[in-house]
Amino acid sequence: MGKRAQKSRDARGRGSVGGAERVLPALSSLTDLPRWGELSPSERQRMEFGGLRERLAGELSLDASELALGCVVRLDRGFPAVLSERGVLRAEFAARLSKAGYSRVAVGDWVCLRLPAGHDMGLVCEILSRESDVARWKGKSRGERQTLAANVDVVLVVQALGDEPVSCDRIARSAVIAADCGCEVAVVLTKADRAGESGLRRDLGLVRELLGEGVGLVATSSDASAQGLEAEAVELGAGWGEAAVRALVPEGRVAIVLGESGAGKSTLLNALLGRAVLETGAVRSSDDSGRHTTVARRMVSLPGAGVIVDEPGLRSLPLVGHEHGLARVFPEVSEAAQGCRFRDCSHTHEPACGVRAARLDGSCGPVRVDAYVSLAREMRASAQSLDPDIVL
Ligand SMILES: Nc1nc2c(ncn2[C@@H]2O[C@H](COP(=O)(O)OP(=O)(O)OP(=O)(O)O)[C@@H](O)[C@H]2O)c(=O)[nH]1
Ligand SMILES: [Mg+2]
Ligand SMILES: [Zn+2]
Structure with missing residues (x-):
């Protein structure tokens, strides 16, 4: 490879990993990652590491001091970037892990x-x-199941606002996925400037009806002209702006942003960092969707707060076997469904349906029931079409 070609490859940190072609670490991409001490493994993981260190040192005849705990802080098409007490470095997989390792980590x-x-x-x-x-x-x-991030505490569901009412379906399915994974959920509505005062009021109301008071809800805008909307958000019991997002991810916690391409995830993280660390890109004017600007999955460390993982936008979030998540996000609807006469009730037309009865007598809110019914229907359909050999 010529010198120039090598240089441009390194700048993008690309290369075929696990295959024959390897690239040098793209050190320029390793800025603003967390520092050692900002992330901590659980007590159980520390114990697991202790046991592993002893076993591997014996098996490989190594000095145990050569083995350290590390946390994967960036994945791109180069070697994974791993943080340890020695700082961030690129790492390869040991031979016995190599193929599976790159796809699993x-x-x-x-x-x-x-x-x-x-x-x-x-x-x-x-x-x-x-x-x-x-x-x-x-x-x-x-x-197949694809892990977006591991050991995360909070999922920030990022959804852009606009003229149309915010998509309850998208927010509900993101919340179900987060709850299914055992994470906390909070909602961040970006681009409040595009919704204006009445749109913001409408959309904050919808998300509150959908997820209730217990879920963190913040509206933001990268446009300074939107400052006037802060009072509106606060009056409706929501947080406003970067400070409120920071409060959702205090020091010691790890969050991930989950949202479509173009939702403004990287823009929001840059605002939290106080400078343009992450690349952002324009949305298509025809359908308002993004162009998948973010390609790496990486952590950024927020000054005075925790750590957030930036992710490429996800077009679809199908629900497959997320029953636990559905029951956690909609416990009262799920309980009402226990009262349905038919076990496979679709809650649309069957007689003696507990869910429709609860919607009618007001014990379950209509926005929540409608979201539950449509997501449960999707899960039933995906369970039927799923290849039985696939392990969820
Ligand atoms: N009007 C308005 N535009 C915004 C706001 N936040 C982000 N944008 C614009 O939305 C576009 C997409 O922003 P990104 O931050 O790149 O979106 P992303 O979610 O990171 O997208 P991917 O990396 O492709 O997943 C950019 O043109 C931003 O300038 C906002 O608050 N208001
Ligand atoms: Mg991005
Ligand atoms: Zn029913």
């Missing part, structure tokens, strides 16, 4: 890292089991 994973003396490249020996696993279903009946 996620940002946020704690790993057992070998740091051979005198090398600037680490070696991932093992991925520690996860405390949480934010995943989405990729593809249709022969699809």
Whole structure:
């Protein structure tokens, strides 16, 4: 490869990993990552690491001091960037993990890292089991579960506002996925400037009806002209702006932004960082969707707050086997469904339907019931079309 070609490849941090072609670490991309001490494994993961270190040191005849705890802080098409007490470095997978390792590892994973003396490249020996696993279903009946980030505490569902009412379906399915993964959920409505005062009022009301008072709700805008909307948001019991987002992710916590391409995720993170660290891109004027500007999954460390994972936008979020998540987000509807006469009730036309009765007598809100019914229908259909050999 010529010098120029090499340089441009490195700047983008690309290369075929796991295959024959390898690239040098793109160090320019390793800025604004968390520092050692800002992330901490659970007590269980520390114990797991202790046991692993002992076993691997014996098996590989190494000094145990060569093995360290690390956290994967950036995944792009280069080698994973891993944070350890020695700072951030790129790491390869140990031979026995290599193929499976690259497809299995996620940002946020704690790993057992070998740091051979005198090398600037680490070696991932093992991925520690996860405390949480934010995943989405990729593809249709022969699809697979794809982990977006591991060991995350909070999922920030990011949804852009506009002229049309905000998409309750998209927010509900994101919340179900987050709850299914055992994470907390909060909603961040971006681009409030485009909704204006009445649109913001309408959309904050809708999200409150959908998810209730217990879920963190913040509206933001990157446009200074929207400052006047703060009072509106606060009056409706929602947070406003970067400070309110920071409060959702205090020091010591790890969050992930989940939203469509063009929702303004990277713009929001840049505002939180106080400078343009992440690339942002214009949306198409024809349908308002983004162009998948973010391609790497990476953590950014917020000054005075926790850590957030920036992600490429996700076009679809199919629900497959997320029954636990559905019951956690809509407990009262799920309980009403226990009272349906038919076990496979679709809650649309069957006699003696507990869900429709609860909607009618007002014990379950209509926005919540409608979201529940439509997501439950989708899950029933996906369960029927799913290849039975696939393990969820
Ligand atoms: N009017 C308005 N535009 C915004 C706001 N926030 C972001 N944008 C614009 O929306 C477009 C998309 O923003 P990004 O931050 O790149 O979106 P993203 O969610 O990171 O998109 P992907 O990386 O493709 O997933 C950019 O042109 C931003 O300038 C906002 O508050 N108001
Ligand atoms: Mg982005
Ligand atoms: Zn029913």
